[in-house]
Amino acid sequence: MNNWIDFWGNETQFVCDHHKHLSYEAIYRDLQGYLNLSDKILDFGCGEALFAGKLSEQCANLYLYDASQPIQDKLKERFKVNNIHIINDYKKAENLSLIIISSVSQYIYQEDFLNILRDLRSSLSQNGKIIISDLIPDKNSILIESLDLLKISIKNGFLCRAIIKMILSLMGNYGKIRRLFPLTKYNLKSFKKTSEIMGFMFQEENINLGLNANRKTVVLTKI
Numbered sequence: 001m002n003n004w005i006d007f008w009g010n011e012t013q014f015v016c017d018h019h020k021h022l023s024y025e026a027i028y029r030d031l032q033g034y035l036n037l038s039d040k041i042l043d044f045g046c047g048e049a050l051f052a053g054k055l056s057e058q059c060a061n062l063y064l065y066d067a068s069q070p071i072q073d074k075l076k077e078r079f080k081v082n083n084i085h086i087i088n089d090y091k092k093a094e095n096l097s098l099i100i101i102s103s104v105s106q107y108i109y110q111e112d113f114l115n116i117l118r119d120l121r122s123s124l125s126q127n128g129k130i131i132i133s134d135l136i137p138d139k140n141s142i143l144i145e146s147l148d149l150l151k152i153s154i155k156n157g158f159l160c161r162a163i164i165k166m167i168l169s170l171m172g173n174y175g176k177i178r179r180l181f182p183l184t185k186y187n188l189k190s191f192k193k194t195s196e197i198m199g200f201m202f203q204e205e206n207i208n209l210g211l212n213a214n215r216k217t218v219v220l221t222k223i
Contacts, residue, residue: 004107009068045104133209
């Protein structure tokens, strides 16, 4: 596997199906305060998009984009709803009121991610927002990430599976690709300054969307 896109097209970050559904449900729950029925929404790097059906009932149009072709193909098979659009080029979605980027930034080089944000800004309507969740602060380590997963697994009853998953992942393809392509971390002060130069208002939220309490969520508003 040559990059994270290839990896996630065939692998999963989740310990088990229960962990996966809990994660998607937590993100969907935490998104509620940002949604309006008139919204045009882009879920950038949507993965399996497990809450897309429910989300489409709370907006005018929902665009799903993932860089992995196998994931795109699966999404096209699953969704036949009129206001859900599977797109292979995120620049095709225009006049968006909300863009969701959840657990994506860590798998893209920082310079490339900033270029994506510049492109997405032009796709936003005035005062449109980009929600970026699961940003990894530069102080985080693999130990902090592992402890967070263990806390989640203890709380939700899959500790043994989490330990096995962590060992197998570090010894297998995940460990290899993470050594080749370390996760991208962010200094929030620096990211704030860069975002403001790009024409966004920057806001750090009090909690991170989803299950990973050690990570950060920020909202960028086009100004």
